[in-house]
Amino acid sequence: MDGNGLSSDEVIAKLIEMGFQNSSVLEAVKAVGPSFDDALEYLSNYSHRNSRGASSSSRCSTSNEKNLGKRTLSSLPSSGQLRQSSILDHFQSTARPKKRRTGFLPDALVPVEEHKEDLSGMHCNLETMSELFPVDCPWELDIASDWEKKVVSLLQKHFRYSSLKNFQKEALAAWLAHQDCLVLAATGSGKSLCFQIPALLTGKVVVVISPLISLMHDQCLKLAKHGVSACFLGSGQPDSTVEQKAMRGMYSIVYVCPETVLRLIKPLQRLAEGRGIALFAIDEVHCVSKWGHDFRPDYRRLSVLRENFSACNLKFLKYDIPLMALTATATIRVREDILKSLCMSKETKIVITSFFRPNLRFSVKHSRTSSPSSYAKDFSELIDIYVRKRKTGEKKQTIISEELDDTSYGSDSYEIEDSYTGGDVDEVDSMEENGLTASKGKEMSVEYLENDVDVFQSVDDWDVAFGEFNGQSSWEEGDMRGLSETIDPPSKPEERLRLLHEPLEQGPTIIYVPTRKETLRIAKFLSGFGVKAAAYNASLPKSHLRQVHKEFHENTLEVVVATIAFGMGIDKSNVRRIIHYGWPQSLEAYYQEAGRAGRDGKLADCTLYANLTRVPSLLPSKRSEDQTKQAYKMLSDCFRYGMNTSCCRAKILVEYFGEDFSYDACLLCDLCTDGVPQMQNLKEEADLLVRVIATNCGSTFMDDSYDDTTCTDIKQRRSMEMLNLRAYVSKIRELYQKFVTTDLLWWRGLARILEGKGYIQEADDKIHVQIKFPEPTKLGLAFLRSKGDETFHVYPEADMLLSMNKCTSYSTFTEWGKGWADPEIRRQRLERMRQKPDGSRGKQKQRKSRASRKSRSRKSNKNNSDLRTVRGRIEAKLSKYK
Ligand SMILES: Nc1ncnc2c1ncn2[C@@H]1O[C@H](COP(=O)(O)OP(=O)(O)OP(=O)(O)O)[C@@H](O)[C@H]1O
Numbered sequence: 001m002d003g004n005g006l007s008s009d010e011v012i013a014k015l016i017e018m019g020f021q022n023s024s025v026l027e028a029v030k031a032v033g034p035s036f037d038d039a040l041e042y043l044s045n046y047s048h049r050n051s052r053g054a055s056s057s058s059r060c061s062t063s064n065e066k067n068l069g070k071r072t073l074s075s076l077p078s079s080g081q082l083r084q085s086s087i088l089d090h091f092q093s094t095a096r097p098k099k100r101r102t103g104f105l106p107d108a109l110v111p112v113e114e115h116k117e118d119l120s121g122m123h124c125n126l127e128t129m130s131e132l133f134p135v136d137c138p139w140e141l142d143i144a145s146d147w148e149k150k151v152v153s154l155l156q157k158h159f160r161y162s163s164l165k166n167f168q169k170e171a172l173a174a175w176l177a178h179q180d181c182l183v184l185a186a187t188g189s190g191k192s193l194c195f196q197i198p199a200l201l202t203g204k205v206v207v208v209i210s211p212l213i214s215l216m217h218d219q220c221l222k223l224a225k226h227g228v229s230a231c232f233l234g235s236g237q238p239d240s241t242v243e244q245k246a247m248r249g250m251y252s253i254v255y256v257c258p259e260t261v262l263r264l265i266k267p268l269q270r271l272a273e274g275r276g277i278a279l280f281a282i283d284e285v286h287c288v289s290k291w292g293h294d295f296r297p298d299y300r301r302l303s304v305l306r307e308n309f310s311a312c313n314l315k316f317l318k319y320d321i322p323l324m325a326l327t328a329t330a331t332i333r334v335r336e337d338i339l340k341s342l343c344m345s346k347e348t349k350i351v352i353t354s355f356f357r358p359n360l361r362f363s364v365k366h367s368r369t370s371s372p373s374s375y376a377k378d379f380s381e382l383i384d385i386y387v388r389k390r391k392t393g394e395k396k397q398t399i400i401s402e403e404l405d406d407t408s409y410g411s412d413s414y415e416i417e418d419s420y421t422g423g424d425v426d427e428v429d430s431m432e433e434n435g436l437t438a439s440k441g442k443e444m445s446v447e448y449l450e451n452d453v454d455v456f457q458s459v460d461d462w463d464v465a466f467g468e469f470n471g472q473s474s475w476e477e478g479d480m481r482g483l484s485e486t487i488d489p490p491s492k493p494e495e496r497l498r499l500l501h502e503p504l505e506q507g508p509t510i511i512y513v514p515t516r517k518e519t520l521r522i523a524k525f526l527s528g529f530g531v532k533a534a535a536y537n538a539s540l541p542k543s544h545l546r547q548v549h550k551e552f553h554e555n556t557l558e559v560v561v562a563t564i565a566f567g568m569g570i571d572k573s574n575v576r577r578i579i580h581y582g583w584p585q586s587l588e589a590y591y592q593e594a595g596r597a598g599r600d601g602k603l604a605d606c607t608l609y610a611n612l613t614r615v616p617s618l619l620p621s622k623r624s625e626d627q628t629k630q631a632y633k634m635l636s637d638c639f640r641y642g643m644n645t646s647c648c649r650a651k652i653l654v655e656y657f658g659e660d661f662s663y664d665a666c667l668l669c670d671l672c673t674d675g676v677p678q679m680q681n682l683k684e685e686a687d688l689l690v691r692v693i694a695t696n697c698g699s700t701f702m703d704d705s706y707d708d709t710t711c712t713d714i715k716q717r718r719s720m721e722m723l724n725l726r727a728y729v730s731k732i733r734e735l736y737q738k739f740v741t742t743d744l745l746w747w748r749g750l751a752r753i754l755e756g757k758g759y760i761q762e763a764d765d766k767i768h769v770q771i772k773f774p775e776p777t778k779l780g781l782a783f784l785r786s787k788g789d790e791t792f793h794v795y796p797e798a799d800m801l802l803s804m805n806k807c808t809s810y811s812t813f814t815e816w817g818k819g820w821a822d823p824e825i826r827r828q829r830l831e832r833m834r835q836k837p838d839g840s841r842g843k844q845k846q847r848k849s850r851a852s853r854k855s856r857s858r859k860s861n862k863n864n865s866d867l868r869t870v871r872g873r874i875e876a877k878l879s880k881y882k
């Protein structure tokens, strides 16, 4: 320390800052010791000595002199050995011995301190880089002191955000402490920033593992806008040089799919030794788990990251490179699986925020969701909203309403109107007819897809022309506008109540459907009414998908009708409606997709239209036995969510993810606003159902000693005797006249309620979405024996309410149908049919059904030939691009 309390390093740095040459300063300190005043005096004398007889080589170049500006203070030596201060000098003077490295400075390096900014955009070799950000240099010490301040300045500079959110702070603090971190935060909460900031803060590279190329592409584009260089690698990357450049450290953020990261272990190790890797971020990490909704086997192999990037394997590392795993949809079981599968450290910091999205308004509606007549009923409001916005003409409005009111509306009966006002009518024709309006382009029109479920896309689902994104200057006018509109979602109950009275703002809609075919059918239907709608599913041409993405982000599209292929991570702030048209496959998928709505914090609607009279059964086609079981379990949870009539929807959703919902109710969902149905005392019915089941299962079940978990011999026997719920309901109808007309749908709801109470359970080894082979439990038998309690008050569930509603239009529950379930009515009807003198009615019926079979087959032939024509057209068009 010198007399001013400065260390020798600080004395050196200060003198260099003042503009003295590096070598002179070192010589001065060597000569007079670490004293600032003495060294300054020495340098002054040195200057005089030199001005008298120094060689020109020791003088600073004249070009620097003119740059000195204010720095050439009168108090400082005015001679030529002073030169402009450079951060490189400072680092060189204090840096450790150089290591040999190759590579480039990142093209959009964004150093923290102001003076480092001079370097952005510059290309120099990595030797300089390693001086700036030496791998084993304790940059963390430098950053740790006031990292929050530095982050805020980066946030403002690049993203125009004023501060970090608490969970983002926590995640960054864990990373600074070299800890692994699992971030569980709601959709749209800003998880990406947790792994983007470390790249900006350190100048090292952040490697992000992401499941979809479309998602990587989206994020790279955004980063480029924010002035951060990024690229993605993988089979979707057409430019082979991008990978080499990335491995030499030219991009701050490198997105890779799991397959690629596994292939690139060695180059990544070299990158870690060169520019350095600040962090491995595993986004959408629920894909690791078999118990999650979107399992990707390659995600499980990511445990190699821990092995290959630990300090004990890579000697140049002081600490293991931290892992940061992020998701918005992980149940407790999935979380445990993630930690274990990725070999995350025992000290992994778990950062968890509420999964609650207070500005989302959830509701469930019954719909057959199967034909244009249901589309007409369910989408009339949507069509009105979008078409009214553009077309003020009364005529059009009337036409739409008339058409939509016609519930007998057949699949072939609607006319395609001019629609798609933004485009040239000629260009729209066949595309619109086929629901592919996105690209205005003449790409293709299809109705050729099988009824496929999009399970998941392979990582190379997306081909893009360019995979590198150079950070360009941030913030165009439009972006700024977008940002200023983002608000904090209402967390206080009174704020949420206020939302109730606000209309939805304008913005796009995403309709999620289970099958690829439906994406086309619904997009076609909506386009027919003039809505700018487009289909999106994994089997459509990449060029079309790209176009949909583009137009969706540019607000040119009003509605995207998609399978789950258009889900994870999509970050568009003003999506106002998410419609699920048909049962989703899990609540995780549902919440993930619903999470695309209202990311600007404003009110948004999430509506599930599902056929509440049918038990869903559509499952992914490729799955193991284990996965099948899990898939049924998840589908079952989803079904129960739809059937629920008594508990706030948001509460069910967040509790599904293991969160204690602290708000009681969201105040916005259909059940919070419309209220719950009246409770009913179903003691008699419940008693009856449990009794009939218990009686059939054998007298042992009525025995006091029965234990539903341990009695294996009974269980073996019962598999022989298993009756399904339908059979029990028939028995009840046979035995009790009173219940002859109570349909199966109603009993199905009651069975679920009894199962929920623990009175009956599934006897089958398989998992069923709805209890199928009921057997009584010990609790159920106790319920039968209980004499005192004569009430069993419950809320009827959605299917029970539907069956009680006489106006139900679905055929399975018509009086005619019900009649056949009644043995007496059935006997009478059969008798009457036999008695017809010439069986005329029977013949007439046969004729009718033959005619309808013929017409069906004609239709299907026509469809097939249409299909062939369309396919031909598509192939012809696609061949042009080959
Ligand atoms: N600190 C912040 N201040 C203000 N807005 C922020 C902040 N961090 C993130 N955001 C906003 O949050 C939006 C969503 O961010 P991001 O895409 O990272 O969400 P996510 O949590 O990854 O969601 P998902 O789970 O759906 O992928 C961003 O577009 C941005 O506008």
Ligand SMILES: [Mg+2]
Pocket (backbone or CB within 6 Å): 191, 192, 283, 569
């Ligand atoms: Mg995300």
